[in-house]
Amino acid sequence: MKIVVFGGTTEGRELSHALAALGASVTVCVATDYGREQQGEAKGVDVRTGHLDAGGMVVVLSGADLCVDATHPYATAATDNIRVASERAGVVYKRLLRPASELPENAVTVPDAESAAAYLVEKPGNVLLATGSRELRAFAGLDSARLYPRVLPAAESLALCALAGIPSRNIIAMQGPFSTELDLALLRQFDIRYLVTKDGGGPGGFDAKARAASEAGATLIVLRRPEDAGEDYKTVLRYCKELLSSKGELEGDGSPASNGINSRHAPALQTRGPRSGVFCGGLPPGKTRRFKLTLIGAGAGPDTLTAQALAALTRAQAVVGAPRLLESLAGVCAGPQYPASSARDMLAALEALDCERAAVVFSGDGGFFSGARSLLPLLDQRGWEARVLPGISSVQMLAARLGRPWQDWRLASAHGVDADAPAELMGGKPVFFLTGGKLGPAALCGQLVRAGLDKLSVTVGENLACPDERIISGTAAELAGKSFAPLSVLLAEAAPVLPRRAPGWPDDVFIRGNTPMTKQTVRAAVLSKLAVTPHDVCWDVGAGTGSVSVELAAMARRVYAVERDTDACGLIEQNREKFHAWNLAVIQGSAPEALANLPAPDAVFIGGSGGHLGAILDAAFAGNQAVRVCVSAVTLETVHAALEGFARLGLEPDIVQIAVSGVKRAGQLHMLAANDPVFLITGGRS
Numbered sequence: 001m002k003i004v005v006f007g008g009t010t011e012g013r014e015l016s017h018a019l020a021a022l023g024a025s026v027t028v029c030v031a032t033d034y035g036r037e038q039q040g041e042a043k044g045v046d047v048r049t050g051h052l053d054a055g056g057m058v059v060v061l062s063g064a065d066l067c068v069d070a071t072h073p074y075a076t077a078a079t080d081n082i083r084v085a086s087e088r089a090g091v092v093y094k095r096l097l098r099p100a101s102e103l104p105e106n107a108v109t110v111p112d113a114e115s116a117a118a119y120l121v122e123k124p125g126n127v128l129l130a131t132g133s134r135e136l137r138a139f140a141g142l143d144s145a146r147l148y149p150r151v152l153p154a155a156e157s158l159a160l161c162a163l164a165g166i167p168s169r170n171i172i173a174m175q176g177p178f179s180t181e182l183d184l185a186l187l188r189q190f191d192i193r194y195l196v197t198k199d200g201g202g203p204g205g206f207d208a209k210a211r212a213a214s215e216a217g218a219t220l221i222v223l224r225r226p227e228d229a230g231e232d233y234k235t236v237l238r239y240c241k242e243l244l245s246s247k248g249e250l251e252g253d254g255s256p257a258s259n260g261i262n263s264r265h266a267p268a269l270q271t272r273g274p275r276s277g278v279f280c281g282g283l284p285p286g287k288t289r290r291f292k293l294t295l296i297g298a299g300a301g302p303d304t305l306t307a308q309a310l311a312a313l314t315r316a317q318a319v320v321g322a323p324r325l326l327e328s329l330a331g332v333c334a335g336p337q338y339p340a341s342s343a344r345d346m347l348a349a350l351e352a353l354d355c356e357r358a359a360v361v362f363s364g365d366g367g368f369f370s371g372a373r374s375l376l377p378l379l380d381q382r383g384w385e386a387r388v389l390p391g392i393s394s395v396q397m398l399a400a401r402l403g404r405p406w407q408d409w410r411l412a413s414a415h416g417v418d419a420d421a422p423a424e425l426m427g428g429k430p431v432f433f434l435t436g437g438k439l440g441p442a443a444l445c446g447q448l449v450r451a452g453l454d455k456l457s458v459t460v461g462e463n464l465a466c467p468d469e470r471i472i473s474g475t476a477a478e479l480a481g482k483s484f485a486p487l488s489v490l491l492a493e494a495a496p497v498l499p500r501r502a503p504g505w506p507d508d509v510f511i512r513g514n515t516p517m518t519k520q521t522v523r524a525a526v527l528s529k530l531a532v533t534p535h536d537v538c539w540d541v542g543a544g545t546g547s548v549s550v551e552l553a554a555m556a557r558r559v560y561a562v563e564r565d566t567d568a569c570g571l572i573e574q575n576r577e578k579f580h581a582w583n584l585a586v587i588q589g590s591a592p593e594a595l596a597n598l599p600a601p602d603a604v605f606i607g608g609s610g611g612h613l614g615a616i617l618d619a620a621f622a623g624n625q626a627v628r629v630c631v632s633a634v635t636l637e638t639v640h641a642a643l644e645g646f647a648r649l650g651l652e653p654d655i656v657q658i659a660v661s662g663v664k665r666a667g668q669l670h671m672l673a674a675n676d677p678v679f680l681i682t683g684g685r686s
Helices: 010-023 033-039 054-062 078-087 111-118 134-138 155-163 180-189 206-216 233-248 307-315 323-328 342-353 371-380 394-402 421-427 441-450 476-482 521-531 547-553 566-579 614-622 636-648
Strands: 004-008 025-030 045-049 068-070 092-095 107-111 124-129 148-153 192-198 219-223 292-297 318-321 337-339 357-363 386-389 409-414 431-436 457-462 470-475 488-492 537-541 560-563 586-587 605-608 626-635 654-658 661-666 669-674 678-684
Touching: 004 010, 004 054, 004 180, 010 025, 010 033, 025 033, 025 054, 033 560, 054 078, 054 337, 054 342, 054 441, 068 078, 068 233, 078 092, 092 233, 107 111, 111 134, 111 219, 124 134, 124 586, 134 148, 134 155, 134 566, 148 155, 155 441, 180 206, 180 431, 192 206, 192 386, 206 219, 206 547, 206 614, 206 661, 233 654, 292 307, 292 654, 292 661, 307 357, 318 323, 318 342, 323 605, 337 661, 342 357, 357 371, 357 586, 394 457, 394 488, 409 421, 409 636, 421 431, 421 441, 431 441, 441 457, 441 476, 441 488, 457 654, 470 476, 521 547, 521 605, 521 626, 521 678, 547 560, 547 566, 547 586, 547 605, 560 566, 614 626, 614 636, 626 636, 636 678
Parallel strands: 004 025, 004 068, 025 045, 068 092, 107 219, 124 148, 124 192, 192 219, 292 357, 292 386, 318 337, 318 357, 409 431, 537 560, 537 605, 560 586, 605 626
Antiparallel strands: 431 488, 457 470, 457 488, 626 678, 654 678, 661 669
């Protein structure tokens, strides 16, 4: 008997192990590598990692006898997809629901994270966010210095903290469960006035957080649980035992020690008899596929189909595509529909078909940030030919609504991928963002606000070509606090940008103060050694006035200027504003500690190390083994430390000395005035 458990929770993990001990073949689906790590390994349990939509879930559920949804109580999108997939696959569905907690009488309850943020706008004091990293974007409108998110110690969580503008010193990266004592210590350590959390029940540590907030005198803000119906652990386990018993497959009482964990592993994907909307069966043995395949850009649905696309859909004997798109095209498609969203799932669906004409549909245009890009190479590997029919893209639709040409716009995707809005704007052109997933228009506007572009004009196109279409314009600051539909796009107008000129800008163009600065000639040599490209992430460690940082910003995608001196950080900020270096972030702190949460670098300049050069080199190469590093040194001790550091990393650096002499007037004569010689020690792996 095959049981599929959608897990990622304590109770999901315990149930999967119990079912394997009872004799079931169990497949557990978790979204992340962290979930796989927590799930662990056990006989009879096959763990699959990755985010699945309803189409992908249908594939996993093929051949299953039971589906158990043991996802988190707040994972409503996942639960909706699991219910839909179970129905389409014809598999019995059970919801294992964690019991809700009894909330303290003085707790403030709000419907969602956005409401919690709105409640906190006028409330001074530090905030501990225990809602998870994916909710951080809702708090973008608050002063990030007062936010202390507690997140999992995973790269994805730390990246989301960085995108939300959280100072690295505020991030609490820890793995639960947490005791009341530890929660209380954190509240007191960071002088927390408000604790924002979900009702995660006992396994989620809610009771401990509530007690700690009460003892610390902090206000407890609880995101209300979504409405859901389900059964507790004992009820679901009892049902599974009865099901196994009825099939004559029960092997023990569910404990690993009963009869030993069943040694049978989950079988490979099986097929069943004909079932509407689920691909099954496949080709008869020995038969070669000869169907004509068409990849169709479906625009925003039936009203925006081209005549070619409409004709192809009416002729297709089978249509594969994302569930939402198939639903909108139901009245157009003549043949059966097979839900699948990822390229791999689409390929699996196509491989199971036995027909002469098939079609795969994509929203918008297949050549504009579409899944067709991933599917076409897979088809080519199998020698399958496909005709591609273009569709009307969202950028075309928005441009038409605004009555503007779009050939000069920069096109960027934030759909299911991380995007850096300030960096995209460094080209001096309007930027069109295809949004979706965790980065919607409000989150992208929040990035612009944090970069100093709060007054930039932006436009959101919401539900384009749909009955509830909206076009909303305003400044980045105005739209950062609004909510938008998942099907939205964003147009950010052109921003003032850095000047473009040869490396080695004149020294007197920078605001200098009394902080040491890397001079023009040396700076030009440093930039030449680093060989920065437009896609690079750069660190400038010991940034001083930020002259190197600003020039790097004119060349790279993102620059982090790390400086421990407060006055110097102020100068960097002034130069950042003067030159419109929106992709430059100032990180105040001492290296290597200040480097801990920065994205992995492609190029690093070390102009000052505070005596920790070896540790800084280690941090740079730990993030990226192929990083290019240039160290400037004016003392022999620093040269020695650099050589030792590179040698320990197994690298032979390139060393040059630059001795520059200027000319000064002495009465009627002109004399050479030598600057201190500077060593540049450069190393990296190609």
